[in-house]
Structure formats: structure tokens, C-alpha cells
Amino acid sequence: MADAELKQKVEELIAANPVLLFMKGTPEMPRCGFSMRVVQALDTIDVEYGAIDVLPALQPLREVTAEISDWQTFPQLYVNGELLGGADIVEEMLASGELAEALGVEQPQAAPAPQGPPAQSPPLQIE
């Protein structure tokens, strides 16, 4: 069971920050390669985001995110209250142009260009 008080705090943070990264270390000084990769992806997009260092409370936070979003490893990037993914998913979405779309910003020219239609998107509903 996750700590109820911590869980509530985490839920409030996720609700209050449209783009929120739970990571090991800080954006200025990531303490894990996977966290660094997400920071770099977000920097490429040039979006404002909140960042939380999970290292001071790693195990309690694992238990909290396991309950909130069925995910226990960090980094975790939340966008508009939903878990978008960790390093693998964020990098994949950066490469396909979907990350900027999910974050509601324009993909900068310097970032990799979208490679055709995203293979993963659900089929469009035509009525």
C-alpha cells in the first residue's frame, strides 16, 4: 500500500502541472541516463515542464505511481494528468513528431522531422 498522504501530494502535483517529469536527479544534473534522455527530448521541444527528483523518496514514490498509473520505473512523463511514458516512449514520440503534438507545441525545425504518418495512431473514425 502506498502512503496515502504522499499519493495525494503526487496526484495534486500531476493535476497542477500540465507537463510534469518524475526523474532521477534534476534537469540540470540528471542522475540516470534514462532521465537524461527525457530531459534532452523535452529541451529539444522547448516546452516548459515541472520536474521532481524521485531519488530522496524512491521506494515510496514507486508504490504511489504503481497505484496511480500502474508504472513503477522512473523517469515518468505526465502530460495533462496522464502518464505518457518513460525514456523509450518519449524518444520514439520525439522522432515521429508525436511528442510536440502531445505537448501542444510546434516541433522546432532542428528536431527530427516527422517520418510520415505515425504508425501507432489509432485508425481515424470517419462518420
Added chain:
Amino acid sequence: MAADLTEIERMIAAALPGARVSVTDETGTGDHLRAIVAAPQFEGLTRIAQHRLVKSAVSERFDDGTIHALSVKTELPG
């Protein structure tokens, strides 16, 4: 203890019938694996939901410490 890559592939394939699964050892230490999975069950799911399906299929090997990290790439079967 190093993971048995074939067993990991079997576990994922058993959870996702019809999936194409390829698991490789990323570091040569047998505990940091990479799985490429193409499964019909991924249709219409977000990436995070697709990854959850793959990770939950092998959660037993995370829990017993055989695997420390599993990097996942999901695809729709082409």
C-alpha cells in the same frame, strides 16, 4: 542470474497471442533486455498501454530479480 531470452520471448508471446517477439540482451550481462514486439492487441492503445501489456507479461522475472531493465519497442503487425 542471466535471463533466458527464449523464455522471456515465450512469456510475451503467451500473453499476446499472435505477436511477433524478439528479445535481445542489450549489455551482455543478461539483465538489461530489449524487446521488440508487434502484436494485434496493440491496435488502438496508447504506447504506455502497449508497454504495460509487455511488461506485465514478464513481471515475474522482474519480481524475482532476473531482469533489471526491459527496454520495449512496440509495433502494430504490418
